[in-house]
Amino acid sequence: MQEGAVLEMRGICKYFPGVRALQDVDFTLREGEIHALMGENGAGKSTLIKVLTGVYPKDGGEVHIRGIEGAAVIRSPQDAQNAGISTVYQEITLCPNLTVAENMYIGRTKGAVTNWKAMNSGAGKILESLGIPASPRQQLGSCSIAVQQMVAIARAVDMECKVLILDEPTSSLDEQEVQKLFGLMRDLRAKGVGIIFVTHFLEQVYEVCDRITVLRDGQLVGEYVIEDLPRVQLVSKMLGKELDDMADIKGESGGAAISQEEAPVLEAEGLCSSAGIKPFDFSIRKGEVNGFTGLLGSGRSECVRAIFGADHVTSGNVKMDGRSVKIKKPLDAMKCGIGYLPEDRKGDGIVGDLSVRENIILAYQVMKGFFHPIPRAQAEAFADNYIELLEIKTASSDTPIKSLSGGNQQKCILARWLLTDPKYLILDEPTRGIDIGTKIEIQKLVLKLAEKGKSVTFISSEIDEMLRTCSRLLVMRDRKLVGQLNGEDLTQNKIMATIAGGDEK
Amino acid sequence: MPKGIAVDKQGRLKERVAMSDTNLLLTITVVVFFILYLYAVFFLQGSFTKPQNFLNILNNNASLIVLSCGMSIVMITGGIDISVGAVTCLVCMTSAVNLERQGGNIFTVILIGLGIGLAFGVVQGFLVAHLGIQPFIISLAGMFFAKGMTTIVSKEPVRVTDEAFLAVKDTRITVPGLGSPNKLGVYIPAYVEVGVVIALLVVVLLFCLLRWTKLGRNFYAVGGNNQSANMLGINVRRTKFLAHVLCSLLAGLGGILYFLHVGSGDVANAAGDEMNAIASSIIGGTLLTGGVGNVVGTFFGVLSLNTIKRIVSSLGFDEAWWSNITVAAMLCLFLVVQSIVLLRKNKK
Amino acid sequence: MTTPVKNPETRVKRPEESLFKRLTRQQLFIPVAALVLLVLFNLVADYKFFAVTITENSLGNTVLSGNIISVLDNASELVILAIGMTLVTASSGGQDISVGATMAIAGSVILRMVCGGQVTADTMQMNLILAVIIGIAVTALFGAFNGTLVAYFNIQPMVATLIMYTAGRSIAAWINNNQLPIINDLAFKYAGTFLPGIPVPTPIFITILVIAVFWLVLKFTNLGLYTQSVGINPNSSRLNGINPQMIKLLTYVILGVCVAVAGFIRVSRSGSINYSRIAENIEMDAILAVALGGNALSGGKFNIYGSILGAYVIQFLTTTLYKYEVPSTALPAYKAVVVILLVVLSAPAVREKLASMKKAPAKTVKEVS
Structure with a gap:
């Protein structure tokens, strides 16, 4: 092993049916560093981590861990824990039916008896020191997703680990919580813990990391010290080509003329749903791209869900092209020509075991009706068309969608809605958890759709994405619509100020 | 950015810790049982006013209590075991044949009961936990197998005449202070059978196991989300395996208690008890989805189920079918109430 | 990044993809295999099992009879x-x-x-x-x-x-x-x-x-x-x-x-x-x-x-068991054994084991490393 290294992986290989997930990958983690693991979706980051933590068995290579003679044998997450590796996954991997304290201690206490008192007081101390707003005795399922993620982090941090893996832990945290997490990571680094940090947010990488390892298509591209690798280069290494797209997009924005005379494509007044948002007004014109912005949980998703009828609509009037319509359930909205790409791709978007083809035709098929199935040949033509158009990486249109990478799944969902040829498309966080290349493709697509006269509502956590695509932003705060920005007001500072509220008006 | 925005996601920070699902369902069950029984005592009177009536529910159902507790444990881990009734029946028959025809004694009976239970548990547990086969299918096969084996052991009912055994069977443990005078005014002391003491002991032991041991908490974790449990470093396979072994072992013990109560082997013994056990567990607040449940609730589940059976028959609906229909109606009611309560709670 | 996976370079075929494995992955493998086994067993044990005869029933109708008919019926x-x-x-x-x-x-x-x-x-x-x-x-x-x-x-x-x-x-x-x-x-x-x-x-x-x-x-x-x-x-x-x-x-x-x-x-x-x-x-x-x-x-x-x-x-199995005079009350026990065998064989874990037995040497080397 190298001097100073706590973890060394050499020549790791992993195959899945039809896919080469990892090919001869090396990775070295040194004591007291924060090491970013970067790559597009499907580059093999998550697979590498799951191999390291024993979730997947590896097909080749060896792992060395400081303090363990020879190659370490890690066959289960338990082995990994014992070897001093603790992990926080992107999806929450805790038990919702247990209490917060139990979730922090289960699976790693000695002895056969549970000492509730010690456990609760220990957990209470950690929660307090990390400023996590939860009680140790509370059932985990009753906490918000962000708090659950923080509990998972607290658990990992509390373990006396040599290696801490954070696999996209920040995707459900807001800015304050992210800062808290970074503070924590720096403390741990000072104590000599090696941290592997996987994220899609470049800003975050440059804020906390010391070193970067880049993977592409299951292969190692290289390991770099952060100072030696400017952002643009990092991105080009991840994509495997030079980056020129960012500038392109900016130029196109606002190109399409939005007609002011016609009635808006969709106009909502006093819309309110059971998801607990305050009634809001909304309208969108032909060829317009607008967006909802606000902090996580500010109610932006709930607003679009109300428009689409995904939550129970309690009040409000909706007009499409000037005519009054009733949208009570998603099918009503679809019949009015509205498409909706949901925020939670796995839970609300894909139908995992069905094939790519069936996933793509699903919405169109439903609109055609129960008694009019699309003939197989036609369905295949539709699917192949969109697989080519959106460059979806899949073995065939018969492949189950769940075996695709996140970005490609998202493209399938996009294809699903494009196939229905909607007048108005709602995209809720279409770029979350997706590699940069696909992100840019999706943004371009949005602008192209607007040019063709479609209306699009775009939601994203990244303000620059919104600035690049939207001509009007609706700002949400505390589940209430607090402002609209357009034209010259569309600047980062102005948006931040409106989101924050208070003095600056 | 001003503070306060962040904290307010879906749930505001609650000062008071909300009741866990397990405790909520347990509370409902206990309350329902008391309402049922008090209703019977005040409005139906008759035998209900005598404590012995209550004790008889225990006497008749000691075996079911044990079976249901085992069922609850498997259900907490997210599985199910529908072989328990048939295993009980097999244990009774084998014990009876052993006592009558092979000169066995009370100890061989205990050995047979636990041995059969252990064997079923190990095989079913292995198939479920290590080969990942659905527990419903495995225990279905287990049930078929036990039913078939019972008739292979003996098709005819076997009555036990062994005196040492009958002495144990007829032992009555007097409960002081609960007796009542009969028609002639003679004071009849209230009693429970040996089996009841064992059953109650089992409930207490299992309660402690589930509450205070690592294994017990692992049962809940595995039932809550078995992938997460795996990631948290719990050996999911071993936990599931042990849950099934424990359940079948308890079915074996249940068989011994059943045998101790009826004193004979018969292919019709414990017929339908797997369904009674499932029903009791559900009424007792165990969710079939796993992760939620409690043996104390299950104990009250058994009591509620049998109380309502008695209430219905004392209301004059004593044809056989009414008993089944009311049990079904009760189950239906509980399921609907539970589902509404949980749906409401999750919405908040 | 736009290379489709159809491209032979990126789409890796696993070397251990044997005919046996591909067969066992078919959804209908288990029922067909079970049927074949049952048929073979009956053929070997008593080929007359498959005889279909024309008889006259109690009502005087000419009807087909035989085990196969009774299974289908x-x-x-x-x-x-x-x-x-x-x-x-x-x-x-x-x-x-x-x-x-x-x-x-x-x-x-x-x-x-x-x-x-x-x-x-x-x-x-x-x-x-x-x-x-x-x-x-x-x-x-x-x-x-x-x-x-x-x-x-x-x-x-x-x-x-x-x-x-x-x-x-x-x-x-x-x-x-x-x-x-x-x-x-x-x-x-x-x-x-x-x-x-x-x-x-x-x-x-x-x-x-x-x-x-x-x-x-x-x-x-x-x-x-x-x-x-x-x-x-x-x-x-x-x-x-x-x-x-x-x-x-x-x-x-x-x-x-x-x-x-x-x-x-x-x-x-x-x-x-x-x-x-x-x-x-x-x-x-x-x-x-x-x-x-x-x-x-x-x-x-x-x-x-x-x-x-x-x-x-399942009906074929039942009929076969009846033919060998398994008493109807004991039938469940036999059925259970068969069911367990079938389910065990179809369990993904077992199928993988079976498939890997064919390429045993390669696998063990990997495990050691």
Whole structure:
């Protein structure tokens, strides 16, 4: 092993049916560093981590861990824990039916008896020191997703680990919580813990990391010290080509003329749903791209869900092209020509075991009706068309969608809605958890759709994405619509100020 | 950015810790049982006013209590075991044949009961936990197998005449202070059978196991989300395996208690008890989805189920079918109430 | 990044992809293999098992008889139930364990109708078709009850149907005031025995008809797609305009209809009913048929023909066991052993083990490193 290294992986290989997930990958983690693991979706980051933590068995290579003679044998997450590796996954991997304290201690206490008192007081101390707003005795399922993620982090941090893996832990945290997490990571680094940090947010990488390892298509591209690798280069290494797209997009924005005379494509007044948002007004014109912005949980998703009828609509009037319509359930909205790409791709978007083809035709098929199935040949033509158009990486249109990478799944969902040829498309966080290349493709697509006269509502956590695509932003705060920005007001500072509220008006 | 925005996601920070699902369902069950029984005592009177009536529910159902507790444990881990009734029946028959025809004694009976239970548990547990086969299918096969084996052991009912055994069977443990005078005014002391003491002991032991041991908490974790449990470093396979072994072992013990109560082997013994056990567990607040449940609730589940059976028959609906229909109606009611309560709670 | 995976360079074929493995991964592998094994066993043990003879039955009709005919005939109810059970399994991820009990209800209703409330009747008191339709309506209603509990109250299917499992036979008895009606009209028994002049048992025709109907329904409606979609991801289905609750309910109602047809065949075989014995344990066989057909009991994707084949395999097994004079009471034990063997062989873990045995040397080297 190298001097100073706590973890060394050499020549790791992993195959899945039809896919080469990892090919001869090396990775070295040194004591007291924060090491970013970067790559597009499907580059093999998550697979590498799951191999390291024993979730997947590896097909080749060896792992060395400081303090363990020879190659370490890690066959289960338990082995990994014992070897001093603790992990926080992107999806929450805790038990919702247990209490917060139990979730922090289960699976790693000695002895056969549970000492509730010690456990609760220990957990209470950690929660307090990390400023996590939860009680140790509370059932985990009753906490918000962000708090659950923080509990998972607290658990990992509390373990006396040599290696801490954070696999996209920040995707459900807001800015304050992210800062808290970074503070924590720096403390741990000072104590000599090696941290592997996987994220899609470049800003975050440059804020906390010391070193970067880049993977592409299951292969190692290289390991770099952060100072030696400017952002643009990092991105080009991840994509495997030079980056020129960012500038392109900016130029196109606002190109399409939005007609002011016609009635808006969709106009909502006093819309309110059971998801607990305050009634809001909304309208969108032909060829317009607008967006909802606000902090996580500010109610932006709930607003679009109300428009689409995904939550129970309690009040409000909706007009499409000037005519009054009733949208009570998603099918009503679809019949009015509205498409909706949901925020939670796995839970609300894909139908995992069905094939790519069936996933793509699903919405169109439903609109055609129960008694009019699309003939197989036609369905295949539709699917192949969109697989080519959106460059979806899949073995065939018969492949189950769940075996695709996140970005490609998202493209399938996009294809699903494009196939229905909607007048108005709602995209809720279409770029979350997706590699940069696909992100840019999706943004371009949005602008192209607007040019063709479609209306699009775009939601994203990244303000620059919104600035690049939207001509009007609706700002949400505390589940209430607090402002609209357009034209010259569309600047980062102005948006931040409106989101924050208070003095600056 | 001003503070306060962040904290307010879906749930505001609650000062008071909300009741866990397990405790909520347990509370409902206990309350329902008391309402049922008090209703019977005040409005139906008759035998209900005598404590012995209550004790008889225990006497008749000691075996079911044990079976249901085992069922609850498997259900907490997210599985199910529908072989328990048939295993009980097999244990009774084998014990009876052993006592009558092979000169066995009370100890061989205990050995047979636990041995059969252990064997079923190990095989079913292995198939479920290590080969990942659905527990419903495995225990279905287990049930078929036990039913078939019972008739292979003996098709005819076997009555036990062994005196040492009958002495144990007829032992009555007097409960002081609960007796009542009969028609002639003679004071009849209230009693429970040996089996009841064992059953109650089992409930207490299992309660402690589930509450205070690592294994017990692992049962809940595995039932809550078995992938997460795996990631948290719990050996999911071993936990599931042990849950099934424990359940079948308890079915074996249940068989011994059943045998101790009826004193004979018969292919019709414990017929339908797997369904009674499932029903009791559900009424007792165990969710079939796993992760939620409690043996104390299950104990009250058994009591509620049998109380309502008695209430219905004392209301004059004593044809056989009414008993089944009311049990079904009760189950239906509980399921609907539970589902509404949980749906409401999750919405908040 | 735009290279499609179709490109041979990026699409890696696993070296251990043997014929055996590809075969075992087929959904129909297990039922077909089981059928082949059973056939081989019978061929070796006694090839006369497959003999079909022409005999004259008690009514003087010329009919075909033999073990094969009896397998096809006796499997009818099971096949019909397995079809409905497959749909229910796919949509709700659970099974209906009340089918045996609701078959008793269907039989009881039909008998009450044709007997006109009498204990014995020599001629039918009501048009048979009307009586069957009433039977179908009643069990569809019970199906709707189960479906409502599952779809709208979110109760696990096994538990929800436990209610009807417990109460069904009692309700069946209650419908006829606990009497056992007997109908002696020959026309009533046509459906369960033979049509005059036709040597093949009628249930076989009914089964073929039911299969044909489902083939048409699956071809000309979206029942298949919707059911699978709902079974795999109800949230996503809802956001795509499907009403998951409605689809779940629908599958239970369809199963209810299947149950009525099966119940009708069963009572029509004898013209009488025994509430506690009729179609006993058939729910277990129906669930096994679904599992044997390679369908995940946790729902989602399904193959209805797999279940049909599974049902025939189970009946084949039963008939084989009877032939070797296994007493009917001990039958379950033998069946259980076979079932366990089949399920164990089809378990993914075991299949992988079997497949890896072929490439054992390579694997062990990797494990050591």
